[in-house]
Amino acid sequence: MSTPRTPTIGLFGLGAFGRLILRHLGPHFPLTVHDPVHHDSAPPERAAACDIVILAVPVAAMAETCAAIAPHLRPGTLVVDVGSVKIEPARVMQQTLPAHVQIVGTHPLFGPQSARDGITGRNIAVCPVRGRAHLRIAAFLRRVLGLRVILTTPDAHDREAAVVQGLTHLIARVLVEMEPLPGRMTTASYARLMEAIDMVRGDPPGVLAAIETANPHARPVRDRFFATAAAVARRFESGDAGGEDQRRRSRRALIG
Amino acid sequence: MSTPRTPTIGLFGLGAFGRLILRHLGPHFPLTVHDPVHHDSAPPERAAACDIVILAVPVAAMAETCAAIAPHLRPGTLVVDVGSVKIEPARVMQQTLPAHVQIVGTHPLFGPQSARDGITGRNIAVCPVRGRAHLRIAAFLRRVLGLRVILTTPDAHDREAAVVQGLTHLIARVLVEMEPLPGRMTTASYARLMEAIDMVRGDPPGVLAAIETANPHARPVRDRFFATAAAVARRFESGDAGGEDQRRRSRRALIG
Numbered sequence: 001m002s003t004p005r006t007p008t009i010g011l012f013g014l015g016a017f018g019r020l021i022l023r024h025l026g027p028h029f030p031l032t033v034h035d036p037v038h039h040d041s042a043p044p045e046r047a048a049a050c051d052i053v054i055l056a057v058p059v060a061a062m063a064e065t066c067a068a069i070a071p072h073l074r075p076g077t078l079v080v081d082v083g084s085v086k087i088e089p090a091r092v093m094q095q096t097l098p099a100h101v102q103i104v105g106t107h108p109l110f111g112p113q114s115a116r117d118g119i120t121g122r123n124i125a126v127c128p129v130r131g132r133a134h135l136r137i138a139a140f141l142r143r144v145l146g147l148r149v150i151l152t153t154p155d156a157h158d159r160e161a162a163v164v165q166g167l168t169h170l171i172a173r174v175l176v177e178m179e180p181l182p183g184r185m186t187t188a189s190y191a192r193l194m195e196a197i198d199m200v201r202g203d204p205p206g207v208l209a210a211i212e213t214a215n216p217h218a219r220p221v222r223d224r225f226f227a228t229a230a231a232v233a234r235r236f237e238s239g240d241a242g243g244e245d246q247r248r249r250s251r252r253a254l255i256g
Numbered sequence: 257m258s259t260p261r262t263p264t265i266g267l268f269g270l271g272a273f274g275r276l277i278l279r280h281l282g283p284h285f286p287l288t289v290h291d292p293v294h295h296d297s298a299p300p301e302r303a304a305a306c307d308i309v310i311l312a313v314p315v316a317a318m319a320e321t322c323a324a325i326a327p328h329l330r331p332g333t334l335v336v337d338v339g340s341v342k343i344e345p346a347r348v349m350q351q352t353l354p355a356h357v358q359i360v361g362t363h364p365l366f367g368p369q370s371a372r373d374g375i376t377g378r379n380i381a382v383c384p385v386r387g388r389a390h391l392r393i394a395a396f397l398r399r400v401l402g403l404r405v406i407l408t409t410p411d412a413h414d415r416e417a418a419v420v421q422g423l424t425h426l427i428a429r430v431l432v433e434m435e436p437l438p439g440r441m442t443t444a445s446y447a448r449l450m451e452a453i454d455m456v457r458g459d460p461p462g463v464l465a466a467i468e469t470a471n472p473h474a475r476p477v478r479d480r481f482f483a484t485a486a487a488v489a490r491r492f493e494s495g496d497a498g499g500e501d502q503r504r505r506s507r508r509a510l511i512g
Contacts, residue, residue, distance in 0.1 A: 114444035125441055150441050160438040164446045170492075171427060172445070174485045182416040185381055185406050188370035189428070190420045192452035199445040212492040222489055229430045229485075233478055236426075236468040 006030065010047030012065060013056035014038055016112045016204060017082060021056055024119060024145060048072035055081040055089075058206035059214050062089050066096035075100035078133045082106055084165060084207055085215040086154035090129045102131030105154055107161070108147075111207075114199050120146035125157050162217035167225055169211050172197040262286065266306030268321060270294055272368045272460060273338060274312040280375060280401060281310075304328035308336060314462035315339040315470050322352035331356035334389045338362055340421060340463055341471040342410035346385045358387030361410055363417070364403075367463075370455050376402035381413050418473035423481055425467050428453040 006029060011021060014035035025031060034047035047053065048069040057065045062081065073079065079101050083089045086105045093103045105127035110119060124147045128134040134151070141147040152160075175181065175197055186194075212218050262285060267277060270291035281287060290303040303309065304325040313321045318337065329335065335357050339345045342361045349359045361383035366375060380403045384390040390407070397403045408416075431437065431453055442450075468474050 109441060109443045123441060123443070152441070157441070160441045163434075163438050164442055167431070168443065168446045168449055170485070170488065171449070173488050174481060175423070177484050177488065178419075178480060182419050185365060185379060185408070185413065185416045186420055187365045187379070187424065187455075189452040189455040190424045192448045192455070193424055193427070196445040196448035196452070199443075199448070209496075213495055219493070222492070224434060225430060226485070226489065228433050229426070229482070232426065232429050232433065233482065236478070237475070239465075239469050 007051035008032065010034070010042075010050030010053045011056060012044070012047060012054065012069070014041065015056065015058075017108075018056040020112050020115060021054060021082070025054075028144060044069060045072045049074055051077060053077060053079045055079065055083075058204075059083040059085055059089060059210035060206060063092045063096065066092055070097055073098060073101050077101045078104065078131070078137075080104045080106055080137065082108055084210045085161065086125070086127050086157040087216060088214050090127060090154040094129060102133040103129035104131075104134045104137050105129050105157075106137070107157060109164075111199075111203060113202055121148060123148045123150060125150045125152050125161075127152055127154050127157060129154075158215045159217045161211070162215050162221040165211045166215060166218040166221050168196060169200055169203075169208055170222060170225070172200045173208065176201055263307035264288065266290070266298075266303030266309045267312060268300070268303060268310065268325070269312035270297065271312065271314075273364075276368050276371060277310060277312055277338070284400060300325060301328045305330060306333070308334045311335065311337040311339075311345075314460075315341055315345060315466035316462060318345050319348045319352065322348055326353055329354060329357050332358070334358045334360065334387070334393075336360045336362055336393065338364055340466045341417065342381070342383050342413040343472060344470050346383060346410040350385060358389040359385035360387075360390045360393050361385050361413075362393070363413060365420075367455075367459060369458055377404060379404045379406060381406045381408050381417075383408055383410050383413060385410075414471045415473045417467070418471050418477040421467045422471060422474040422477050424452060425456055425459075425464055426478060426481070428456045429464065432457055 009025060009029045009031045011018060011031055011033045012035070014022070014033055014037070018035065022031065022033065032042045032047045032050055034044045035041045049072055053069065053073065055062065055065055062083065079093060079097055081089045081093060084107060086107060090103070090105045093105070097103060107125040109123040109125065115122060124141055126134050126138050126141070126149055138149045138151060141149050181194070265281060265285045265287045267274060267287055267289045268291070270278070270289055270293070274291065278287065278289065288298045288303045288306055290300045291297045305328055309325065309329065311318065311321055318339065335349060335353055337345045337349065340363060342363060346359070346361045349361070353359060363381040365379040365381065371378060380397055382390050382394050382397070382405055394405045394407060398405050
């Protein structure tokens with residue numbers, strides 16, 4: 001009887017997130033990295049021939065990357081993506097990758113900025129796409145990396161991410177464009193809001209594009225945010241910011 | 257020679273913030289509290305006859321409160337308000353209170369929620385309105401309560417608060433009205449945003465009304481937020497969420 005061999009990992013993409021993967025998976029697996037920007041990285045055929053292939057490329061580059069690696073993937077290989085949306089990458093991988101590979105979509109709900117002090121306890125969404133490899137992936141992420149694994153579907157993921165990331169990044173983007181913002185006369189809630197912005201302001205533009213435009217649920221959520229905001233602002237403009245209640249109170253607060 | 261007597265404090269209003277004042281000033285000063293809702297509280301004339309009178313009433317009730325206490329204030333009394341805006345209360349106190357009292361506007365930039373674990377290191381804005389009593393007030397707030405005192409003018413205060421509080425409370429109000437929001441598949445930045453909301457969601461409606469409608473700078477800031485948001489959303493809708501940059505990258509990321 002032979003002990004099971006540690007699987008080899010082929011990592012495509014050495015952007016900010018690729019480097020984070022390298023840091024956290026490097027101690028556990030032999031990694032072969034390909035990134036066309038890094039001329040000394042491994043040739044793509046070699047990275048594609050590993051047991052597990054991780055696609056850490058922008059969502060917009062997913063189709064081209066899949067087409068390019070497809071001929072080099074061996075039977076039984078597991079292909080995993082880490083994109084911020086899941087419907088579109090799952091569809092692309094499903095359509096482009098050969099039937100003899102398994103597919104799992106993942107979305108680590110953290111980035112280089114928010115994972116600076118470690119990733120233990122952070123969330124990761126895992127979506128089975130083809131085959132049952134998501135089970136051992138989830139077990140590894142939980143037991144070895146200490147992540148909180150959320151098993152979900154690409155559609156349920158994108159629906160929730162449209163609020164969690166879509167709204168947060170929209171608000172952050174708007175506030176960043178309104179800078180300089182006050183930094184002296186601050187409240188605790190404003191300080192939390194500024195922390196939220198600082199965590200996402202450094203994200204590469206591709207992340208914002210994926211979150212806001214490659215998620216079909218993002219626009220309806222944005223539209224609802226704007227409609228609600230307009231209704232709230234109209235109440236403020238008409239002097240009623242919970243105003244009726246307020247006037248009742250002040251009459252009661254009258255002295256004498 | 258007599259040692260200076262500890263000044264007496266008359267507190268008007270026992271709402272959430274009045275109770276916070278009671279908790280933090282009670283150990284240092286003899287307090288006389290008046291609140292018409294509490295029938296067993298002191299009569300207003302007695303609270304108004306103290307050395308320092310603190311008005312912890314809604315901004316909308318400031319004019320009526322000032323008119324009611326004016327006849328009972330003794331020469332040399334210091335009147336202090338704690339409202340979330342400063343231009344309007346300063347104007348009202350200036351116009352309504354007798355010339356023989358001193359006036360200081362303050363805005364403690366914390367509330368019962370955000371001060372739950374103490375107020376040390378929290379911010380408080382102090383605006384001199386009439387007389388020089390702001391100097392000993394600021395010294396007390398710094399040395400005894402450990403607050404970070406920001407000496408400013410009512411106009412400079414309201415200008416900064418229009419962003420710090422106006423935007424934060426607007427965003428919080430909109431998100432609260434969009435509830436239920438996801439709570440499972442969260443990111444660190446989204447968690448910070450939710451914390452910011454939770455800190456202000458319990459504020460009495462009068463606070464929101466003051467912040468959004470009694471601050472003349474709030475509406476222009478809101479308008480700028482909406483204009484910026486609309487421009488950002490238009491870029492998303494046209495597929496350009498930093499998209500140009502993104503497409504350039506993905507072409508470069510092509511394999512082979």
